[in-house]
Amino acid sequence: MVVAISIDDFGKLEIRVGRIISVDDIPAARNPMYKLMVNFGANTKQCVAGIKSYYTREELIDKTVVAVVNLQPKNVAGVVSECMLLAAYNDATLSLISPERDLPPGTKVS
Secondary structure, three states, X not given: OXXXXXXXXHHOOOEEEEEEEEEEEXXXXXXXXXXXXXXXXXXXXXXXXXXXXXXXXXXXXXXXXXXXXXXXXXXXXXXXXXXXXXXXXXXXXXXXXXXXXOOOOOOEEO
């Protein structure tokens, strides 16, 4: 079931372009996860992402991504996650969302 939200609710999301600057394993995680540090220009945020089955560290370092940056921090597998990477996925694979053109970290997405 799809839930309709208002344009005002959508406007509360702060979505930004970021660049992944470090990738670490989370050994305590039940599912394969990474702890990522993502640069958003004016700041850097820590992100926990269950993408280890789809991306190697080498593929992620310096990758440009799109993320929601104004979520409340959440503890995931003992690590605080401060943002959420956006991705498209189905039963077979997952693909992180990246801008089509080269944009600097911190660029607003709308």
